[in-house]
Amino acid sequence: AQKITQTQPGMFVQEKEAVTLDCTYDTSDQSYGLFWYKQPSSGEMIFLIYQGSYDEQNATEGRYSLNFQKARKSANLVISASQLGDSAMYFCAMRESRSNDYKLSFGAGTTVTVRA
């Protein structure tokens, strides 16, 4: 079964507007971590933000915030005040703690295109 589901293959957003990227996950672990990455056309994977399953506050990093709804198993990324440089592929990933091996499971990704 898919552990990470990203249902939006692609999204367009106007410059300076906010955009929400959806991510749902499936795990039976009580302790887990959720990650978001940005992958521009160059191919590198840029770490954006992390949310731990026990964190009571939603994570924020600059213009990135994570809307964590544990009961719904949802970890949506919100990018505020979009910039042209935000155009990229975005991946949601999860690390489960059961095996204690720190490997990540990735979603299919969402392509974001920011329009001027």
Add this chain to the structure above:
Amino acid sequence: SAVISQKPSRDICQRGTSLTIQCQVDSQVTMMFWYRQQPGQSLTLIATANQGSEATYESGFVIDKFPISRPNLTFSTLTVSNMSPEDSSIYLCSVAEGRGVTEAFFGQGTRLTVV
């Protein structure tokens, strides 16, 4: 945060040949991983590189095709052997540092094209 240098950044190789990709980290790290990203796809874990012992491979990946070395806590190599066009992908190394990992970093990736 760890700084990861991955080489080469890209290569075009003939089928039937092998390519070795290097991953160098600027600090000692507990865990190192190798991922593959086929064109238009998400990342798939190939294996966990274990220091001083054989790598742990995921289902669908075998040591003969993807031999991995990890001689110390800052360096690892992935070899893609006997390449075919289906091996054309981005290969990425990743590191995790210690317990309670809240960050996981990637190298710049190696964009491989097999012709």
